[in-house]
Amino acid sequence: xxxxxxxxxxxxxxWLGMVPFFAFTFxxxxxxxxxxxxxxxxxxxxxxxxxxxxxxxxxxxxxxYWVSIKVSFMSALLGCLIGFAMAAAVTVGRLxxxxxNPLVTFSGVASNFAGVPxxxxxxxxxxxxxxxxxxxxxxxxxxxxxxxxxxxSTKGLILxxxxxxxxxxxxxxxxxxxxxxxEWREAAAILGASGFQYxxxxxxxxxxxxxxGTLALLFANAFxxxxxxxxxTGPSLNIAPILLYAQIRGDVLGSPNLGYALAFGMIVITxxxxxxxxxxxxxxxRWLK
Amino acid sequence: MxxxxxxxxxxxxxxxxxxxxxxxxxxxxEFVSLLGPSGCGKTTVLRMVAGFETPSSGNIAIDGRDVxxxxxxxxxxxxxxxxxxxxxxxxxxxxxxFGLKVAxxxxxxxxxxxxxxxxxxxxxxxxxxxxxxxxxxxxxxxxLARALxxxxxxxxxxxxxxxLDAKIRASLRTEIxxxxxxxxxxxxxxxxxxxEALSMSDRIVVxxxxxxxxxxxxxxxxxxxxxxxxxxFVGTLSxxxxxxxxxxxxxxxxxxxxxxxxxxxxxxxxxxxxxxxxPEAAHLGRFNGCDVILPGKIxxxxxxxxxxxxxxxxxxxxxxxxxxxxxxxxxxxxxxxxEISLAARDFIVLSx
Amino acid sequence: MIRIWSxxxxxxxxxxxxxxxxxxxxxxxxxxxxxxxxDAYAVVLSDSQFQATFSYSVIMALFTIVFGVLLVVPxxxxxxxxxxxxxxxxxxxxxxxxxxxxxxxxxxxxxxYNTSSWLPMTGTxxxxxxxxxFGYATLSLPYMYRAVDTGLRAVDxxxxxxxxxxxxxxxxxxxxxxxxxxxxxxxxxxAFLTFAIVMGEFTMAALLDRPAxxxxxxxxxxxxxxxxxxxxxxxxAITWACMGLIQLVTRFTKHTRAQT
Ligand SMILES: Nc1ncnc2c1ncn2[C@@H]1O[C@H](COP(=O)(O)OP(=O)(O)OP(=O)(O)O)[C@@H](O)[C@H]1O
Ligand SMILES: [Mg+2]
Numbered sequence: 003x004x005x006x007x008x009x010x011x012x013x014x015x016x017w018l019g020m021v022p023f024f025a026f027t028f029x030x031x032x033x034x035x036x037x038x039x040x041x042x043x044x045x046x047x048x049x050x051x052x053x054x055x056x057x058x059x060x061x062x063x064x065x066x067y068w069v070s071i072k073v074s075f076m077s078a079l080l081g082c083l084i085g086f087a088m089a090a091a092v093t094v095g096r097l098x099x100x101x102x103n104p105l106v107t108f109s110g111v112a113s114n115f116a117g118v119p120x121x122x123x124x125x126x127x128x129x130x131x132x133x134x135x136x137x138x139x140x141x142x143x144x145x146x147x148x149x150x151x152x153x154x155s156t157k158g159l160i161l162x163x164x165x166x167x168x169x170x171x172x173x174x175x176x177x178x179x180x181x182x183x184x185e186w187r188e189a190a191a192i193l194g195a196s197g198f199q200y201x202x203x204x205x206x207x208x209x210x211x212x213x214x215g216t217l218a219l220l221f222a223n224a225f226x227x228x229x230x231x232x233x234x235t236g237p238s239l240n241i242a243p244i245l246l247y248a249q250i251r252g253d254v255l256g257s258p259n260l261g262y263a264l265a266f267g268m269i270v271i272t273x274x275x276x277x278x279x280x281x282x283x284x285x286x287x288r289w290l291k
Numbered sequence: 292m293x294x295x296x297x298x299x300x301x302x303x304x305x306x307x308x309x310x311x312x313x314x315x316x317x318x319x320x321e322f323v324s325l326l327g328p329s330g331c332g333k334t335t336v337l338r339m340v341a342g343f344e345t346p347s348s349g350n351i352a353i354d355g356r357d358v359x360x361x362x363x364x365x366x367x368x369x370x371x372x373x374x375x376x377x378x379x380x381x382x383x384x385x386x387x388x389f390g391l392k393v394a395x396x397x398x399x400x401x402x403x404x405x406x407x408x409x410x411x412x413x414x415x416x417x418x419x420x421x422x423x424x425x426x427x428x429x430x431x432x433x434x435l436a437r438a439l440x441x442x443x444x445x446x447x448x449x450x451x452x453x454x455l456d457a458k459i460r461a462s463l464r465t466e467i468x469x470x471x472x473x474x475x476x477x478x479x480x481x482x483x484x485x486x487e488a489l490s491m492s493d494r495i496v497v498x499x500x501x502x503x504x505x506x507x508x509x510x511x512x513x514x515x516x517x518x519x520x521x522x523x524f525v526g527t528l529s530x531x532x533x534x535x536x537x538x539x540x541x542x543x544x545x546x547x548x549x550x551x552x553x554x555x556x557x558x559x560x561x562x563x564x565x566x567x568x569x570p571e572a573a574h575l576g577r578f579n580g581c582d583v584i585l586p587g588k589i590x591x592x593x594x595x596x597x598x599x600x601x602x603x604x605x606x607x608x609x610x611x612x613x614x615x616x617x618x619x620x621x622x623x624x625x626x627x628x629x630e631i632s633l634a635a636r637d638f639i640v641l642s643x
Numbered sequence: 644m645i646r647i648w649s650x651x652x653x654x655x656x657x658x659x660x661x662x663x664x665x666x667x668x669x670x671x672x673x674x675x676x677x678x679x680x681x682d683a684y685a686v687v688l689s690d691s692q693f694q695a696t697f698s699y700s701v702i703m704a705l706f707t708i709v710f711g712v713l714l715v716v717p718x719x720x721x722x723x724x725x726x727x728x729x730x731x732x733x734x735x736x737x738x739x740x741x742x743x744x745x746x747x748x749x750x751x752x753x754x755x756y757n758t759s760s761w762l763p764m765t766g767t768x769x770x771x772x773x774x775x776x777f778g779y780a781t782l783s784l785p786y787m788y789r790a791v792d793t794g795l796r797a798v799d800x801x802x803x804x805x806x807x808x809x810x811x812x813x814x815x816x817x818x819x820x821x822x823x824x825x826x827x828x829x830x831x832x833x834a835f836l837t838f839a840i841v842m843g844e845f846t847m848a849a850l851l852d853r854p855a856x857x858x859x860x861x862x863x864x865x866x867x868x869x870x871x872x873x874x875x876x877x878x879x880a881i882t883w884a885c886m887g888l889i890q891l892v893t894r895f896t897k898h899t900r901a902q903t
Contacts, residue, residue, distance in 0.1 A: 019721035020729065026714055027736050027784075030777045034751020035743055041754070084659075087652040095649030105653070111879075111886045112660060114836070117843045118860040119878035120663075122871040125864075127666025134662065165663065168656065185376030188343055189434075191363040192370045193390035193441060197645075203389070207380040219741060226744025229845035233861050243746055250750055250850055258754075265747045272742050 035269065041262030054263035062240065067267060070225060070242040073156050077163035078220035082213060084164070085171025093179040106176060109169035116166045121233035124162045129153050154235045162230060167220050174219070178212040211283045218279035222272040242268055292355055294319040294477050295340070295445060300349035302335055302501075309335050311501040313349070320475045322468065324488040327498030328524065333481040336498075337447050340479065342366050353445055366445075369438030369476075373450040375430040377422040383409070383433050384418040390441035408436040411470060428459040435467065439474065446471070446478040452487065464491055485525050489513060497521045519565065519641045528567040528639075529610040535562045546606040550583050553636040565641045570600065572637035573612035575623065581632035585610075589627045603631060664879065671872035683873035692859055700848075700856035703772070704841035707779040708834045711787045714780065716830065719791045720822050723800045737788040740781050749778055749847045771851055778847040783840050787833035794829025795822075832889045839885040843878055 045051050058064075092102040128134045128146065130153070138144040152158060182205055190200040228243045237248055246268065248254045249261040293316035302310040310332045317323045325333040338344045340351055342363035351358050358366050377386050384405050391401040409415045412432040422430055431451055438446060451467070452460045468491045471478050482488050488495050489509040497504045497512060499520045505512060516522035533543040538560060541552035545566065558564055574581065587603035587610065599622050602609050612631065623629065674682040687693050722733050740748070752774055756764040764770035803825065807817045823830070845857035860878070864871040 016725050020718065020726060020733075022714060023718040023733070026777070027739075027781075030752070031736070031739060031743070031748065031781045031784075034748050034755050037751045037755050038747055084652075084656060088656040091649035091652040095652070096646045097649050097653065101653065107886065107890060108660070110889070111883050114839045114843075114886070115879055115882045117845050118857055118864060119667075119843065119875035122860070122864055122875035123663040123667035123879075126670035126872045126875070127663045131868075133666040133669050165660070168659075183374070183376065185372045185374055186378060188341075188363070189370070189372065189376045189378070189437075190389070190393075191343075192341055192366075192368055193393065193437070194364045194367075195389070195393040196364065199393045203393075204378050204380065208378075222742050222744070226746060228744075228746050229843075229857065229861070232845070233864050236865065243744065246746055246750070247846070247850070250746075250753065261750070265750050268744055269747055272744065276742055 038262050038265045039269065041259055042266035044259060044262075046257075046259055054257075054259045055266070057257070057260050058263050058267060063245070063264065066240045066242045066245045067271070069156055069240060071271065073159050073163070073241065074221045074224035077160045077167050077224045078217050080160065081164055081167025081171050081220050082217050085168040085216075086175055086213065088168070089172045089175045089179055093176060094182065105172065109172040111169075113166050113169035113173060116227065117229035118233040120162060120165055121230050124153060124158070124165070124234065128158075128161075154239070156239075159231060159234065159239070159241075162234060163224050163227065167224065170220060170223065171216050174216045175209070175212060178209055182208065214279050214282050218275045221275045225268065225272055225275075292352075293317055294321075294354055295479070296350070296352040297336070297340070298350045300336065300339065300351065301347045302332070302339060302344060303347050309501050310339075310346075313498075313501070313503055315496055315503065315506065317477055317479060319477055322471055322478045322480065322491060322493045324480045324482055324492040324495045325498055326482055326485060326488040326495050326525070329483060331498045332501040333483075333498055334449055335501075337370075337449050337479060337481050340445075341368055341370050341447055367441070367443050368445045368447060369441065369443035370447040371431070371434045371438050371449070371451045373453055375422070375427070375434050375454070377430055377434055377437070379422050381421075382418065383414070383420050383422070383425070386422070386433055387437045387440050389437060394441065404440055408440045411439070412436045413466075426459075427455050428463055431455065431463065432466075435470070439470075439476070444477065446476050448478065448480045450481055450483070453482070453484070460487075467491070489525070497524060499524075514569075514639075516567075516639060516641070522567050522639060522641055527570050527611055529570065529573070529608075529612075530641075531566045531568070531605075531608055531610075533564055533566050535560050535564055546585070548583070548585070550635045550638075552638050552640065554640065556640055567639040567641055568610070568633065568637060569639075570611040570613040573610065573631050573633045575601070575612065575614060575629055575631060577630065578632040581634050583633050583635050585631045585633070587629055587631050589623050589625050589629060592622050592625060594622060603629065605631065667872045667875045667879070671869060671876050674869040683869040684877075687863075687870050687873045687877070696854050696856045696859035699854055700842050703776060703779065703855065704838045706776050707783065707841050708837050710776060711780050711783055711837055712830055712834065715784070715787045715791050715833070716823060716826065717818055719788060719795055720800060720818065723792070723795050724804060734788075737784050741785050745778070745782060746846050746850070748781060749850045752778065753850065765851070771853060775847060775851050775853050775855075778851070779837070779841050779844065782844065782847075783833070783837035786836045786840075790829045790833035790836070791826055794826035797829075798822075798825045828892045828895070831892045835885040835888045835892075839882045842881050 042054050043050055043052065045053070058067075088105065091097055092105050124132075126132055128151075130147070132153075135146050138146060146152075153161070186204055186208075187200055190204055195203070226243060228247055231239060231241060231244055232247065235244075237244060242264065245254075246261065246264050249264060255261060255264070295315070295317040297313060297315045300310055300313040301308070313332075313336060315323070325336060327333055335344060339346050340353075340358075342358070342361060342365075346359060353366065353368075378389065381389065387405045387408050388401050391404060396404075405418070406415070409418060412435060414429060414432060414436075417425065417429065417433075422433070425433065431454075434451070448467070452463055455463065464487060480488075480491065489512075492509055494506060494508055495512050496506045497520070499518075505517045505521045507515075512521065513526055516525060522528050531545055533545045535556055535558050536542040536544055536549060538556040538558055541554050541556055542549055543552065543556070543564065543566070544550075552566075556564060577584070585605050587605040589601060590604045590609060591602040593600040593602075594616075597616055599614050599616055601612050601614065601623065603612065604610075610631070671683050672679040672681070674680060674686075718733070722729055753765065754760075756762050756770075756774055758766045764774045800822070803821050804817055807821050812821070842856055844855065845861060848855035849858040849861070860871065860874050863874060
């Protein structure tokens with residue numbers, strides 16, 4: 003107590019303990035981001051302008067954003083759905099207890115197995131010469147390519163991203179599912195509700211904020227993923243992060259400030275996803291403190 | 292045929308036999324409590340009646356209908372849980388309306404019923420609150436309203452008061468009993484609080500190790516406990532070891548005295564039996580209508596307000612006795628030699 | 644009925660996860676025609692580039708861990724003990740790296756700390772290495788902070804500190820001798836996760852032009868057939884090892900806690 007009051011008197015001393023953290027995050031997280039944001043609204047000479055933002059409105063850049071959003075959203079949505087189904091199976095699905103921990107451990111591994119090696123794994127499996135592709139062709143005469151599947155496309159990207167999206171959902175939603183009290187299900191049952199009615203009126207509304215939050219997180223996660231996409235498709239696929247990567251390496255857009263605008267657009271989109279999430283969550287959590 | 296008929300109910304979890312040959316008949320409109328220590332299987336019995344657990348063997352019939360194979364949502368039972376179990380995402384009104392809504396009742400009917408229920412539990416103004424905005428007592432009342440809204444023909448309460456603090460517990464106790472009597476709803480109430488069971492119930496089932504030790508009215512259970520367990524679990528008792536002299540006449544020797552109980556004893560002459568006595572049956576000093584006088588020495592004095600609980604050393608055994616507080620007489624001092632008078636007919640002979 | 648659905652969801656999901664792992668393993672063993680061999684691994688492991696980039700990334704990971712621990716533990720402790728009112732803000736900041744794409748952050752680095760700026764970190768190899776380490780530290784910040792904060796919640800920071808202060812311990816002593824050992828499991832969990840992240844990281848290292856393991860893998864992937872799969876297996880093994888160690892550490896401390 004004595005230490006507490008003496009420290010209260012010297013309030014600046016309390017703040018001193020926070021200096022390293024704030025200095026670091028300001029210099030190496032917030033300032034670089036702000037620099038990009040401001041750069042997006044400046045001419046190379048430093049004057050204020052909207053031109054960079056307007057210049058994003060070309061068919062190629064528009065399509066890059068659009069494909070990125072589609073891939074990120076689809077992989078996030080599918081990741082949420084499948085991850086939810088799997089997490090529900092091991093928590094409330096009456097499976098033997100023994101399957102739960104292995105799944106959670108595996109999810110920890112798989113959610114971190116992203117980037118370049120993940121792309122390699124998928125190329126080796128369903129790439130043009132991959133295990134499954136070859137198996138289907140030689141044993142069943144099925145040619146995936148002729149069926150319209152190509153790993154080096156947006157569909158392939160979504161399929162690959164699911165490998166870390168699903169486990170991430172499992173990791174986040176499993177504790178939330180554990181938080182559903184047995185008494186709620188039983189109270190609903192004894193009041194005459196079917197399993198479906200319980201899920202619709204009680205369980206899902208309670209889980210809704212967690213699900214939404216994970217959706218936003220998964221979206222941002224996929225939207226910023228550069229490594230997997232580059233290793234999978236090379237610099238050819240026209241999506242926002244790859245475009246930005248190429249711009250940083252070689253100024254393919256021909257204007258550094260257009261690069262800032264491109265990056266700014268990415269922040270806006272992930273930021274927007276999270277704002278939507280926060281807004282929806284605030285609405286759905288009136289019943290929580 | 293009673294309204295709720297439980298016969299030869301058995302339940303094992305793996306090798307652990309939790310409920311053993313449990314039998315109980317509850318009449319229409321009756322309030323029956325299951326009383327017993329933690330882990331004796333009360334909740335398990337209740338959950339089997341509700342349909343959350345399947346009996347290993349035995350029968351449960353409600354209103355003449357065998358329900359063992361019915362799912363919980365087909366049994367038309369109301370249940371209140373220990374931990375409230377209100378749906379946190381629904382308001383009070385929506386919680387109460389839940390059962391009516393899933394049954395597809397008309398909106399107007401539901402609304403009227405909700406208003407009626409909230410009036411019944413005395414919380415008409417809290418319809419739009421969320422559960423987290425309610426106190427524990429209010430939550431439990433809402434849980435009761437939610438259970439009653441669907442007009443179940445059987446109400447199950449699993450320690451609904453044990454999470455509340457003492458004051459609210461006492462007031463809610465009377466409230467629940469009143470509502471139960473007003474609606475005339477058949478009720479099974481689980482508790483490990485003997486005071487609760489004694490004050491609320493028409494009949495009490497004292498459970499021990501998965502079995503019903505004794506079933507009877509609160510008066511019977513308290514005054515005529517049949518087993519050592521029931522005697523020890525319900526109320527306070529002093530115990531005395533005595534030797535049977537004449538079982539037919541009910542004569543036993545207690546210390547140096549021989550006393551004659553007004554009942555036959557189910558044991559051979561020379562056998563040891565345990566006699567028990569409620570603290571309120573013993574008196575300090577000579578007392579009218581008492582035929583046994585024991586010498587003793589005050590060992591402990593607990594002043595509890597209106598009652599003073601005294602423990603006296605009688606022949607090396609401690610004996611509890613209660614006296615009422617009187618402003619003009621201070622409690623006796625520890626170490627004082629006293630005479631304790633009691634009536635032989637108040638002794639309870641414990642068989643098992 | 645429910646059980647059938649559950650098994651269905653689980654099994655279909657697991658097939659999706661297992662196939663790529665089987666695929667990459669099979670592929671990595673298929674370098675020699677007609678038979679399984681470890682040739683791809685032999686090629687990779689004897690590649691001097693592999694050795695150089697791998698050890699570079701290991702060293703970077705270790706530095707990142709040390710830096711992260713020194714940054715996060717005192718901060719999380721201080722917030723819990725003295726500045727609880729800052730909690731929401733600090734938590735918000737630590738979660739930002741999950742929202743701001745890494746590529747944007749490193750883009751900012753390149754422009755902000757280039758040779759002609761006020762802090763020309765990219766001017767020297769050492770400076771760039773430090774910058775990259777800072778980048779890695781921001782990437783692992785969300786995980787590190789959460790792990791440590793959870794660990795601190797489990798021990799009663801206030802009481803421990805007061806007890807130590809009453810015995811005359813200094814702040815450094817308190818942090819190093821009292822707090823750190825008590826949150827060691829949490830710190831180690833964060834450390835192993837950081838290790839896994841750094842070993843696989845591609846974007847920052849590539850854009851800062853450092854010879855790290857991630858860019859090496861990408862380069863090899865663009866030019867070779869079987870070796871990338873061998874690399875993927877190795878990377879998967881590293882990730883698996885890190886997660887396994889985290890499990891081990893948590894289980895071990897749970898065990899000792901239960902004993903005391
Ligand atoms: N699902 C279950 N699986 C295994 N054992 C169980 C299960 N439910 C209850 N038991 C065991 O059955 C016994 C009786 O439990 P029950 O919950 O019926 O006791 P209770 O009388 O309600 O106790 P309390 O007063 O503590 O609530 C306990 O020993 C408990 O461990
Ligand atoms: Mg119980």
